[in-house]
Amino acid sequence: MTYKFLSMKLDKQLIQDHNKKLHDKHQSGFSFIADRLTTEGHDVERILAKIAALQIAIPSWALGTGGTRFSRFSGGGEPGSLEEKIADVGLLHAINRSSGAISLHIPWDIPKDAKAIKSLAKEYDLVFDAVNSNTFQDQADQELSYKYGSLSHSDKAVRKLAIEHNVDVIKHGELLGSKALTVWLADGTCFPGQQNFRKAFQRTLESLKEIYTALPDDWQMFIEYKPYEPYFYSTVIQDWGTSHLLASKLGKKAYCLVDLGHHLPNTNIEQIVATLMMEGKLGGFHFNDSKYGDDDLTVGSIKPYQLFLIFNELVYGMEDPASINPPPAWMIDASHNVKDPLEDLLQSVEAIKLAYTQALLVNKEELEAARENNDATQAQEILQHAYRTDVRPLIAEARRRAGAALHPITLFRNLNVRKQLIQERGLKTVSTGL
Numbered sequence: 001m002t003y004k005f006l007s008m009k010l011d012k013q014l015i016q017d018h019n020k021k022l023h024d025k026h027q028s029g030f031s032f033i034a035d036r037l038t039t040e041g042h043d044v045e046r047i048l049a050k051i052a053a054l055q056i057a058i059p060s061w062a063l064g065t066g067g068t069r070f071s072r073f074s075g076g077g078e079p080g081s082l083e084e085k086i087a088d089v090g091l092l093h094a095i096n097r098s099s100g101a102i103s104l105h106i107p108w109d110i111p112k113d114a115k116a117i118k119s120l121a122k123e124y125d126l127v128f129d130a131v132n133s134n135t136f137q138d139q140a141d142q143e144l145s146y147k148y149g150s151l152s153h154s155d156k157a158v159r160k161l162a163i164e165h166n167v168d169v170i171k172h173g174e175l176l177g178s179k180a181l182t183v184w185l186a187d188g189t190c191f192p193g194q195q196n197f198r199k200a201f202q203r204t205l206e207s208l209k210e211i212y213t214a215l216p217d218d219w220q221m222f223i224e225y226k227p228y229e230p231y232f233y234s235t236v237i238q239d240w241g242t243s244h245l246l247a248s249k250l251g252k253k254a255y256c257l258v259d260l261g262h263h264l265p266n267t268n269i270e271q272i273v274a275t276l277m278m279e280g281k282l283g284g285f286h287f288n289d290s291k292y293g294d295d296d297l298t299v300g301s302i303k304p305y306q307l308f309l310i311f312n313e314l315v316y317g318m319e320d321p322a323s324i325n326p327p328p329a330w331m332i333d334a335s336h337n338v339k340d341p342l343e344d345l346l347q348s349v350e351a352i353k354l355a356y357t358q359a360l361l362v363n364k365e366e367l368e369a370a371r372e373n374n375d376a377t378q379a380q381e382i383l384q385h386a387y388r389t390d391v392r393p394l395i396a397e398a399r400r401r402a403g404a405a406l407h408p409i410t411l412f413r414n415l416n417v418r419k420q421l422i423q424e425r426g427l428k429t430v431s432t433g434l
């Protein structure tokens, strides 16, 4: 049985069989929570529809085993081509019906035949999310180096190369139906005095302006920020303020992108989200989790309460009728060094949906009243009442209705997917780009 055949078959038979086995147990759990929420005044059908509608893009680089600065341990059966990466995301989407988009990294995933790749993705019911440029490493045939920066480089010729690369990425994205370019700039310095901060910013702005000019009218540009790494003294776009400054100067198609791992320890990310949405400048979101830095761990594995608080602001921003913020683009941006990447991604999507659903349960009117009365105790009670609700049966029910699996990880394991992938692709594999 080939992998593709297996994936195509999942919808119709294997998932139904899996769901049938779990039906009774699921039904009693779902009835319990549905009754409770109805008693509390929630519209359960409305919540289920919202859960089902939330789609989270999977990046093409998250399907293989990642590594650290020291080592990389291949997990086997990793996708060696763009076609195989699409098949992997297709499988995830068939299992959870929540990962209906793939985000490509250029030049790791340049389609040889864009039309064929687009129709392959369509077979799996996938669309193409934001395309990502890469000026953080030199390509084999590259004459000039990004060692001392790309869009901010002191040499105009290097900046030109980086600009042309980004324009090229937009062209690849257009052929696939993408509508956004994500720019994550690694540019920065390792030592005090190495760079003129102002000049670096201004050069970056000038470079981004040229890229922005090449951006189609119905596209968005997402500007990601990060305080350190790969350079350890400064980065050109170090924080949301710098990202916002650039996005504001560029124009209405430019937005900030928040990556959860790109903050210094204990940063109040939910407050950043609130401010950016208030200004209509939150374009995209990269999910992961961390304990120390940009650890790229499974979403919700370390700080699920923080994720909930962030979603509380996201939901507030999305449901506010006066909001001027467009619907943000959701993507997982994580690395998998220990777990099976596909299992890790299923867990991450689940964690995002849990936090989202819990945020939907927050009683906004009561919370606002508590705030107006400066009642900190009551505000905490309201938030944690939602956070401590076990919403897993709601998410499972939304999946079931969408034709997906009640318990994705169990199904993934019962199908022996990884064993099959290893048989098909080999044990010692390295996913392209990793």
Ligand SMILES: [Mn+2]
Pocket: 184, 224, 259, 286, 333
């Ligand atoms: Mn990111």
